[in-house]
Amino acid sequence: MEKNKFIISGGGTGGHIYPALSIADKINESFKNAEIKFVGAKGRMEMNIVPKYGYNIQGLWISGLQRSFSLKNIVLPFKLIVSFVQSLFIILKYNPKFVIGTGGFASFPIVFISSILRIPTLIQEQNSFPGISNRLLSNYVNYISVAYDKMEKYFPSKKLFLTGNPIRESIANSNNLVDLKKELNIEESKIIILILGGSLGSDKINRTIEKNIDFINSKNAFIIWQCGKIYFNDYKKYNSNSVFVTDFIEDIDSTYYSSDIIVARSGALTLSELAVVSKPAILIPSPNVAENHQLENARKIEEKHACICVEEKDLDLIFRNKLDLLLKDKNLRNELSHNISLIALPNASIDIVELIKKHLNNDK
Numbered sequence: 001m002e003k004n005k006f007i008i009s010g011g012g013t014g015g016h017i018y019p020a021l022s023i024a025d026k027i028n029e030s031f032k033n034a035e036i037k038f039v040g041a042k043g044r045m046e047m048n049i050v051p052k053y054g055y056n057i058q059g060l061w062i063s064g065l066q067r068s069f070s071l072k073n074i075v076l077p078f079k080l081i082v083s084f085v086q087s088l089f090i091i092l093k094y095n096p097k098f099v100i101g102t103g104g105f106a107s108f109p110i111v112f113i114s115s116i117l118r119i120p121t122l123i124q125e126q127n128s129f130p131g132i133s134n135r136l137l138s139n140y141v142n143y144i145s146v147a148y149d150k151m152e153k154y155f156p157s158k159k160l161f162l163t164g165n166p167i168r169e170s171i172a173n174s175n176n177l178v179d180l181k182k183e184l185n186i187e188e189s190k191i192i193i194l195i196l197g198g199s200l201g202s203d204k205i206n207r208t209i210e211k212n213i214d215f216i217n218s219k220n221a222f223i224i225w226q227c228g229k230i231y232f233n234d235y236k237k238y239n240s241n242s243v244f245v246t247d248f249i250e251d252i253d254s255t256y257y258s259s260d261i262i263v264a265r266s267g268a269l270t271l272s273e274l275a276v277v278s279k280p281a282i283l284i285p286s287p288n289v290a291e292n293h294q295l296e297n298a299r300k301i302e303e304k305h306a307c308i309c310v311e312e313k314d315l316d317l318i319f320r321n322k323l324d325l326l327l328k329d330k331n332l333r334n335e336l337s338h339n340i341s342l343i344a345l346p347n348a349s350i351d352i353v354e355l356i357k358k359h360l361n362n363d364k
Helices: 013-031 048-050 078-096 107-116 130-137 167-174 203-217 229-238 252-257 268-277 288-302 312-328 328-341 348-361
Strands: 002-010 034-041 056-060 099-102 121-125 143-146 159-160 191-196 221-226 245-247 261-264 280-284
Touching: 002 013, 002 078, 002 107, 002 268, 013 034, 013 048, 013 268, 013 348, 034 048, 048 056, 056 078, 078 107, 078 348, 099 107, 099 130, 099 348, 107 121, 107 130, 121 130, 121 348, 143 348, 167 252, 167 268, 191 203, 191 252, 203 229, 203 312, 203 348, 229 245, 252 268, 261 268, 261 312, 268 288, 268 328, 280 288, 280 312, 312 328
Parallel strands: 002 034, 002 099, 034 056, 099 121, 121 143, 143 159, 191 221, 191 261, 221 245, 261 280
Antiparallel strands: none
């Protein structure tokens, strides 16, 4: 039987890698005799993460454009040419039926060469402000999957499909959850506040929580605080009967559903997950990301009255007031929960794979 071969490319950050893995899993469920090859960038995190999920990955010699002056930009054109040649050989040898890009510089060469060779292509854009790679590719690909409305100002409207961001199926299904109030011996009356600074932690968020910890403890609240591995030794001293400090949360599904208020960054995947679990959130966009896209993401959600957005530069001034407002006002918490649930699109991977199936069926 002829194999249904697919190439999926994307990387540099978890926000590009995990949607790619979610799409890959759904392809395996949906196509008989499916075979998937991942393409990433040599030396980047996808080269370690993807094989752990059972998929083969090949690395290109490619890197991103440095936005400040850097000598690395001098070799970028040469790397791009090499990566185009590498992509051409991969495609000719592998002969995929469909190619998917989930963003990041790793996806640009393979998706571009595929489109030139008339192989059907789809890109998935997680953010409300698209990355450079996807903006460049949008004129060449067949389909563009997005997570926000009003994306016509960046992409050709006839190619746009509002699918949402692919998230882990376990979050959408909410099965096998642990009751953290019982697990951590948290009093039933306490409000659980979950602090997430990203997988590596955030120095600014950590210092803000430290500054306000006595205030929070006075509010009949329990803090679950993911501070990040490099910060754990600095903050583990705050572990108590009202604070649980950890470097990383393994069971994020149970933690999401057990929490009453979430303080988090506003990466695209985090926002998609918050919408599915429908929790009131204070979003603190990272200022250290390309084109400040996390701030754009958070503002899009705030416009729908579905979160509270506080920029890092304003944390010292207003974080305590905003948190106090949420703690005091259950109606506000319920309103934010309801409004963010309205933007949840939990079937993104299914919808993307359906697009692919429809195209391949029409192509027969």
